[in-house]
Amino acid sequence: MSFHTAPLGRRRFLALSGASAAGLVIAGCGDDEEPAQTTPAEEPPPEPMADVTLDFATTAGVLNYAYALEQLEAAFYAQVNKEFEANGETFQAQLRDIGAHEQVHVDFLAAVLADDAIPALEPNFETVDFSDRESVLQTAFTFENLGVGAYNGAARFLARLASEGDELAPTALMAAGDIVAVEARHASIIGAQLEPEQDDMFAPNAFDPAMPPAEVVAAAQPFITQRIAVTNADPQGG
Amino acid sequence: MPRLNPNALANLEPEVVNQIVSRRDSLRRIGGTLAGAAGFSVAFAAASREAFAQSGGMPEQVVEVLQFALTLEQLEATFYSMGLEEEGLIPDDVRVVFETIGGHEDEHVAFLEEALGDDAGEAPELDFTAGGMFDTFESYDTFLLLAQAFEDTGQRAYRGQAPKLVEAPDVLEQALTIHSVEARHAAVVRSLRELTGWIPLDQPGVPAAIAPVYAGMDLTEKYGVDLTEVSSIEEKQITEAFDEPLTMEEVLAIAGPFIVS
Numbered sequence: 001m002s003f004h005t006a007p008l009g010r011r012r013f014l015a016l017s018g019a020s021a022a023g024l025v026i027a028g029c030g031d032d033e034e035p036a037q038t039t040p041a042e043e044p045p046p047e048p049m050a051d052v053t054l055d056f057a058t059t060a061g062v063l064n065y066a067y068a069l070e071q072l073e074a075a076f077y078a079q080v081n082k083e084f085e086a087n088g089e090t091f092q093a094q095l096r097d098i099g100a101h102e103q104v105h106v107d108f109l110a111a112v113l114a115d116d117a118i119p120a121l122e123p124n125f126e127t128v129d130f131s132d133r134e135s136v137l138q139t140a141f142t143f144e145n146l147g148v149g150a151y152n153g154a155a156r157f158l159a160r161l162a163s164e165g166d167e168l169a170p171t172a173l174m175a176a177g178d179i180v181a182v183e184a185r186h187a188s189i190i191g192a193q194l195e196p197e198q199d200d201m202f203a204p205n206a207f208d209p210a211m212p213p214a215e216v217v218a219a220a221q222p223f224i225t226q227r228i229a230v231t232n233a234d235p236q237g238g
Numbered sequence: 239m240p241r242l243n244p245n246a247l248a249n250l251e252p253e254v255v256n257q258i259v260s261r262r263d264s265l266r267r268i269g270g271t272l273a274g275a276a277g278f279s280v281a282f283a284a285a286s287r288e289a290f291a292q293s294g295g296m297p298e299q300v301v302e303v304l305q306f307a308l309t310l311e312q313l314e315a316t317f318y319s320m321g322l323e324e325e326g327l328i329p330d331d332v333r334v335v336f337e338t339i340g341g342h343e344d345e346h347v348a349f350l351e352e353a354l355g356d357d358a359g360e361a362p363e364l365d366f367t368a369g370g371m372f373d374t375f376e377s378y379d380t381f382l383l384l385a386q387a388f389e390d391t392g393q394r395a396y397r398g399q400a401p402k403l404v405e406a407p408d409v410l411e412q413a414l415t416i417h418s419v420e421a422r423h424a425a426v427v428r429s430l431r432e433l434t435g436w437i438p439l440d441q442p443g444v445p446a447a448i449a450p451v452y453a454g455m456d457l458t459e460k461y462g463v464d465l466t467e468v469s470s471i472e473e474k475q476i477t478e479a480f481d482e483p484l485t486m487e488e489v490l491a492i493a494g495p496f497i498v499s
Contacts, residue, residue, distance in 0.1 A: 097434060100475035107469035108460060108479075152414045155400070156407040163405060170401060171461050174483075177397045178460070180414070181481035182436055184421035189435040192426055199334040203422035206345035207415040 050229030052118050056157045056213060057232035059168040060116040065213060065230075066176065067109040068121055069150055072223055073143050074102040075123040080140070083130035091193060098140075098186050105179055112175070122225035137194045141201075144187035146219055149211035151180035156210075156235055184208065210235075280345075283353035286408055300406050301357050303399045306486055307413065308350040310395055312361045313493060314388050315343035320366065321385075324375045332430060336385075339423045346416050353409070368495035371447060382431055387448045389424035390437065391484065391492050393417060394451075398483035421481070436478040450492050454482050 054068070055061035077099030086092040110117055129135040154176060161169035191201035213233040221228060290296040296304075318340030321327055328336055351358045366374040366384065374380050396417035403410035425435030431443075441452050456477050458466050465476045484492075 094434065097436065097475055097478065100471045101436070101479040104465060104469050104471050104476050104479035107471070108463055108465060111463045111468040112461070148418050152411065152418060155414050156411050159404045159407040159410055170404070173404070174401060175461055175480075177400050177414070177417070178480040178482060180418055181393055181397060181421040182479055184418035185425035185435040185481075188422035188425035189429060191422075192429065200338040202335075202426040203338065203342060203419055206342035206419060207349075207412075208418040208422075210411045210415050 049227065051226035052121075053229040053231055054118075054213070054217075054233070055231050056154075057161075059158065059161050059166055059172050060113060061232075062154050062157050062161075063109055063113055063172055064116070064118045065154060065216075066151065066179070067106065067113060067117060068224070068228060069143075069147055069216070069220060070102055070105040070109060071121045072123060072220060073147065074099065074106045075121075076125065076128075076139065076143060076223075077102055079125060079128075079130055080136055084133075084136050085131075087133070094189055098189075101182055101186070108175070112172075119226075124223055124225050127222065137190060140190045141187065141194050142219070144183055144190055145209075146211070146216055147183040148180060148187055149209035150213070150216040151176050151183065152208055152210035153212055153216065153235065157213075157233075280349050280352050282408075282412065283349050286412070287353055287355050289408075296357070297406065299402050300409055301354065303402050303413070304350055304354050304409070305357065305359055306399065306489075307396065307416070308347065308354060308358060309362055309497075310388075310392055310489070310493065311343055311346040311350060313364060313496060314392060315340065315347050316361070316364055317366060317384065317388060318343060320375060321381050327375055327378055327381060329378065335426060335430070339385075339389075339427075342419055342423070346419075349412070349416075353412075363498040364496055365498050366496055368447065371495065382427065383443070383445075383448065385427045386424065386431060386433075387444075387451050387492070389420055389427050391451050391489060393420040393424055394481065394484040395486075395489040396420060397481065398485050398489070400483075434478070437481065439474055439477055447495065448492075450488065453484075453488070457482060 052064075052068070054065045056065070077095065081096055081099050084095070086095055125139075128139050155173060158169045158173040158176065162173060188202040191204070194201055212235050213230045217228050217230055287296065290300075318336055322333070322336055322340060366372065372380050372384060374384055396413055400410060400413065400417070403413060428435050433442075437452060437455050439456055441449065444452065457480070458464065458473055458476050460480055465471075465479075466473060469476060471479075
């Protein structure tokens with residue numbers, strides 16, 4: 001993003017969200033850490049400016065992280081259920097169920113976060129071919145596994161907040177636990193459909209990942225129009 | 239339901255097989271980015287135990303949770319290993335599902351034993367007929383029903399213990415990475431019974447002895463939010479969207495009939 005478009009980005013964020021709600025800080029203030037650059041030094045790539053920054057030192061920030069991922073999933077299945085024809089009524093019904101569950105998660109998190117919620121995200125599914133089984137199922141599998149890894153990896157942030165006496169964190173941890181199990185059930189059913197000639201895609205490993213937020217956001221970013229950043233998101237950080 | 243054909247790769251050209259295998263590996267990585275290898279977790283368990291040792295030992299509550307989890311995993315691991323040994327019980331085309339699940343349960347046992355070290359209890363003596371109530375290893379249908387019950391219970395059991403691990407975030411995280419795998423197992427076993435992978439309002443074909451596995455899963459109000467008010471999704475799907483925990487006592491009441499000592 002070039003220098004003179006930066007204020008526009010900031011204005012857009014302010015317009016979308018109101019002010020700096022708890023769990024959100026306005027980014028682009030120069031303290032965002034970017035990954036190591038590999039391009040030549042004489043032409044540093046422009047720093048992308050975040051529209052939304054998720055602060056993992058607050059319960060609202062962690063819940064907004066979940067809210068962002070659930071929005072992405074719900075929007076994805078809404079389009080799947082409009083455009084994709086599954087092979088068989090059973091699987092079609094399962095996809096409708098999954099889409100409904102993601103929407104319930106969105107509605108729940110929106111209700112919990114209330115004024116602290118990040119703005120509605122605009123999905124970008126241009127790389128998905130919604131008429132193609134392979135494309136739809138692979139994307140679904142990616143999203144479900146990402147969800148599982150994200151919730152599993154977010155637990156330690158909520159545990160830390162709970163230890164520090166944050167009143168909402170224990171409840172958030174329990175809600176996240178209730179939700180992640182359902183995401184894992186989705187991943188299992190999609191995995192079993194994905195590669196029928198394979199046998200263990202429903203549960204590829206004895207231990208699921210617990211993914212750091214930065215990795216999850218990097219994987220989700222191509223599907224989201226707004227730029228998402230994370231802060232205080234080092235799993236080993238204090 | 240997975241269509242399983244272990245020989246599917248046998249008749250393909252080698253380069254096609256390579257493509258499939260490499261794609262499978264990349265999909266597997268999506269599924270298990272970080273904690274994929276069992277070695278990682280077992281090593282982690284040892285490291286975690288050592289870290290606690292330096293600070294005066296693992297808190298009693300953490301030991302209690304891990305021992306509880308170990309008992310359940312031993313029950314599951316033994317169940318699958320006995321089922322797989324019983325000739326003619328499990329149809330060939332789904333055998334690999336139970337080999338996969340059983341293998342995971344073995345890894346969970348190894349992890350928990352390593353984490354507990356000297357605190358790890360002996361494997362319990364088990365009776366999968368629950369005193370003659372179930373013809374478990376004579377009927378595939380009964381075997382499947384119990385597999386479903388054990389997996390759904392196992393998942394709800396881990397979930398129920400999570401709040402007790404708040405002061406031990408590394409252990410909490412590891413427990414959760416098992417918790418979601420139990421949920422995956424439950425979903426695929428349910429699909430083999432031609433049920434949805436998630437838990438609906440009604441539990442058809444579940445006998446009274448198994449019914450407590452599904453107690454309290456019909457909530458439409460969660461943590462003070464009335465979901466029927468904030469969501470336009472129908473009630474059945476609202477209740478499916480959250481999996482509620484079971485307490486240790488509830489789990490032991492369900493597992494009790496299968497545990498002799």
